[in-house]
Amino acid sequence: MKKFLLSLAVFLIAGLFIIQPSQAQTSPLLTENIEIGTEATDSGEATPEGTLASPSAETIQKIQEQKDQDITQAEGEQKSKLVRYLEENPLENKNFTNLLQQSIRNAVEEGVPPNVIVLVLLFPLIASFIAASRHIIGLRGFGIYIPAVLSIALVSTGIIEGIAMFLVIVLVALPAKKILTRFKLPYLPRTAILLWFVSLAILGMLLLAPLINMVTLMTVNIFSIMILVLLAENFLDAQARTKPLNAIALTIETIGLALLSSFLLQWENLQKFALLQPELLIVFTFSINFIVGKFVGLRFAEYFRFRSLMEEE
Amino acid sequence: MSIKPSHILGHNGRYRYTALNSRESKKFGFSKLRTKELLKQYNIPTAELYHVFDSPDDLEIINWTNVPMPFVLKPASGSAGKGIWVIEKKIEDRAIWIDSQGKRINEDDLNLHVHNILDGEFSTWGSNHKALIEEMIPSHSKLAKLSYGGTPDIRVIVFNSVPVMAMARIPTKKSGGKANLDQGAIAVGIDMSTGITTHGIYGKKKTIETFPDSKRKVRGIMIPEWTKVLETAVKAANVAGYKYMGADLFIHPEKGPMIVELNGYPGLSIQIANDAGLKKRLERVEGLEVRNAQHGVKIARALFAEVFIDESKIGEGTPIISYRPSVQVYDDKRKPHTIDALINTSRYRSAISQELAEELGHYDIEDLLWRQQEIEGKVPVIEIELKIKNHRFKTAMVVIKRLNRTLHKIELGRRDVQGFLVGDNE
Numbered sequence: 001m002k003k004f005l006l007s008l009a010v011f012l013i014a015g016l017f018i019i020q021p022s023q024a025q026t027s028p029l030l031t032e033n034i035e036i037g038t039e040a041t042d043s044g045e046a047t048p049e050g051t052l053a054s055p056s057a058e059t060i061q062k063i064q065e066q067k068d069q070d071i072t073q074a075e076g077e078q079k080s081k082l083v084r085y086l087e088e089n090p091l092e093n094k095n096f097t098n099l100l101q102q103s104i105r106n107a108v109e110e111g112v113p114p115n116v117i118v119l120v121l122l123f124p125l126i127a128s129f130i131a132a133s134r135h136i137i138g139l140r141g142f143g144i145y146i147p148a149v150l151s152i153a154l155v156s157t158g159i160i161e162g163i164a165m166f167l168v169i170v171l172v173a174l175p176a177k178k179i180l181t182r183f184k185l186p187y188l189p190r191t192a193i194l195l196w197f198v199s200l201a202i203l204g205m206l207l208l209a210p211l212i213n214m215v216t217l218m219t220v221n222i223f224s225i226m227i228l229v230l231l232a233e234n235f236l237d238a239q240a241r242t243k244p245l246n247a248i249a250l251t252i253e254t255i256g257l258a259l260l261s262s263f264l265l266q267w268e269n270l271q272k273f274a275l276l277q278p279e280l281l282i283v284f285t286f287s288i289n290f291i292v293g294k295f296v297g298l299r300f301a302e303y304f305r306f307r308s309l310m311e312e313e
Numbered sequence: 314m315s316i317k318p319s320h321i322l323g324h325n326g327r328y329r330y331t332a333l334n335s336r337e338s339k340k341f342g343f344s345k346l347r348t349k350e351l352l353k354q355y356n357i358p359t360a361e362l363y364h365v366f367d368s369p370d371d372l373e374i375i376n377w378t379n380v381p382m383p384f385v386l387k388p389a390s391g392s393a394g395k396g397i398w399v400i401e402k403k404i405e406d407r408a409i410w411i412d413s414q415g416k417r418i419n420e421d422d423l424n425l426h427v428h429n430i431l432d433g434e435f436s437t438w439g440s441n442h443k444a445l446i447e448e449m450i451p452s453h454s455k456l457a458k459l460s461y462g463g464t465p466d467i468r469v470i471v472f473n474s475v476p477v478m479a480m481a482r483i484p485t486k487k488s489g490g491k492a493n494l495d496q497g498a499i500a501v502g503i504d505m506s507t508g509i510t511t512h513g514i515y516g517k518k519k520t521i522e523t524f525p526d527s528k529r530k531v532r533g534i535m536i537p538e539w540t541k542v543l544e545t546a547v548k549a550a551n552v553a554g555y556k557y558m559g560a561d562l563f564i565h566p567e568k569g570p571m572i573v574e575l576n577g578y579p580g581l582s583i584q585i586a587n588d589a590g591l592k593k594r595l596e597r598v599e600g601l602e603v604r605n606a607q608h609g610v611k612i613a614r615a616l617f618a619e620v621f622i623d624e625s626k627i628g629e630g631t632p633i634i635s636y637r638p639s640v641q642v643y644d645d646k647r648k649p650h651t652i653d654a655l656i657n658t659s660r661y662r663s664a665i666s667q668e669l670a671e672e673l674g675h676y677d678i679e680d681l682l683w684r685q686q687e688i689e690g691k692v693p694v695i696e697i698e699l700k701i702k703n704h705r706f707k708t709a710m711v712v713i714k715r716l717n718r719t720l721h722k723i724e725l726g727r728r729d730v731q732g733f734l735v736g737d738n739e
Binding site: 135184186188242296297298299302309310311 | 315316317318321323324325326328329395421422425428429432433434495496497518520581584585588589590
């Protein structure tokens with residue numbers, strides 16, 4: 001009971017902080033401010049352009065180019081490309097088999113970004129791809145969630161930059177973890193200090209990015225960074241549990257799966273298919289998992305693992 | 314007989330068996346504490362529990378110097394041996410302990426480790442973390458000389474109340490005294506019938522002939538109290554309600570086999586250690602009516618016996634028997650009877666006439682292993698002790714009425730004439 005009251009108190013205090021400003025905001029001007037505020041955090045690059053000294057025209061253009069290639073960006077070229085594609089392929093006969101497509105078209109006309117719709121539709125396909133490679137080939141990786149989300153992060157950061165960032169995080173976290181065991185701190189503060197190290201390393205990279213002219217790093221969004229931190233945490237955990245070589249193998253498998261998935265996500269024909277045939281895609285992803293789940297035979301990797309049993313003596 | 318891919322249990326195939334376990338039983342695999350309470354209730358031996366930490370407040374009342382030595386400090390719901398501290402010695406008159414790796418540990422270290430366990434550093438599941446202090450089980454003298462540091466454990470896979478496969482996990486220098494295959498412990502396959510080790514693997518795949526630290530042979534080690542090991546594993550599976558599981562046991566030098574933990578998702582490497590497929594064995598046991606743990610163990614011994622070519626007898630040459638040999642069978646009072654037999658290699662399992670089985674006193678429910686489909690219908694399979702030449706062994710025989718009318722009362726199948734040459738001049 002005591003514990004319950006304590007958590008209720010924490011919740012109420014947190015609630016106060018949220019409610020207080022909104023109660024004060026009776027004037028429309030303030031609400032507008034808040035909206036602008038949220039927009040600015042969504043695209044972290046907006047602030048440096050506005051408030052700090054303006055970057056060179058060349059860099060701005062490079063940043064824009066980067067955004068244009070990135071399907072996860074809500075204001076890039078990718079979005080208008082997909083909108084155009086929808087306009088070029090109008091729906092001829094509307095009936096109940098393409099109800100979903102009709103609603104997608106409506107939503108896009110009203111301003112829902114089509115690239116987000118495509119990503120939402122393709123995400124379960126990515127997950128199915130990872131599930132199938134586990135069940136039939138036997139690639140392990142860190143579960144299904146990490147490689148699936150990582151694939152979207154890699155699409156956003158770019159492959160080389162993403163992996164480089166991951167390596168930097170791991171290279172900082174590994175020795176940091178070793179050093180921290182000497183201080184004999186409890187688990188949670190110890191982990192918090194580990195995250196302190198990781199955050200400083202990322203900050204360092206962000207500060208270095210303009211100096212070495214790495215544009216992708218300059219436009220990177222916070223969620224991709226967080227996903228890379230999550231992956232690094234999984235790697236460290238695996239390292240503590242099994243042999244170092246095994247932890248590295250698991251990580252490489254995870255990144256490999258994420259890479260293949262990110263290629264799938266970026267495949268233009270697939271994106272277009274998702275927009276024009278969403279019904280087919282949905283039914284396909286469901287049924288493929290059903291079939292994969294019914295497969296009870298040996299996985300490809302298991303033939304290799306148990307080969308000594310099958311060899312004639 | 315070579316092993317086909319369809320004999321091997323893979324991850325996808327395992328799901329079919331783990332899905333048979335009830336939701337209730339699976340909970341035991343996630344909590345060592347829950348398992349302990351259950352085992353205690355049914356008088357199944359397990360390491361004694363000295364203390365449970367529910368919250369950091371408990372640290373104020375514990376007096377570490379009063380904990381009986383040696384002890385183990387571990388999370389209640391960890392996996393893969395994470396966060397287990399084995400405290401072997403205490404320095405007299407001082408609050409300093411020595412762990413299994415020779416590291417010195419003081420009270421602050423112990424308190425910090427309890428804190429970390431309660432914060433969930435080592436737990437794979439759940440949010441209600443608990444830390445346990447329990448009795449450390451010393452190695453049995455027969456196994457102690459094989460291992461480096463820690464205590465070897467025995468993993469037994471149980472399905473449908475029948476132990477189907479077993480291995481010993483032996484700590485090495487490289488595994489830091491832990492009986493964990495991922496960390497470099499050695500896995501040794503065990504013959505279900507005799508409890509004698511057969512093959513050894515290192516690092517989950519490499520076959521080895523000798524132990525890396527002691528240089529002793531991997532083959533031919535007799536696991537102490539084998540029948541009791543198997544029976545304890547089956548009993549634990551039954552009380553926890555598991556249809557398919559792996560039981561981990563330690564063998565205490567005085568108290569005998571003890572359950573360490575029950576695992577609802579036992580690993581598949583045990584097949585490599587035994588050089589045998591698990592799926593084939595599971596299929597043979599599925600659907601059998603097993604009366605109790607003793608019956609289950611009997612079935613396992615009859616079904617999964619390895620063929621040993623007795624190395625000590627190789628020097629004497631392979632024994633020759635005629636195709637109509639006289640063999641000795643033992644009745645229920647273990648008295649030998651000489652019987653005319655016929656070798657029939659079209660059979661796998663040997664057969665015995667029903668009348669002879671009745672005469673020997675083996676035709677009752679106690680000796681029934683299982684029933685098997687034959688031309689005569691579903692006939693019983695019973696356990697028979699047999700002696701051919703100088704070779705005496707227990708085997709399973711099909712009871713057949715047809716043999717009541719023939720001159721020979723026993724037909725020897727392929728299984729029981731292995732290791733013999735058949736010829737006219739005996």
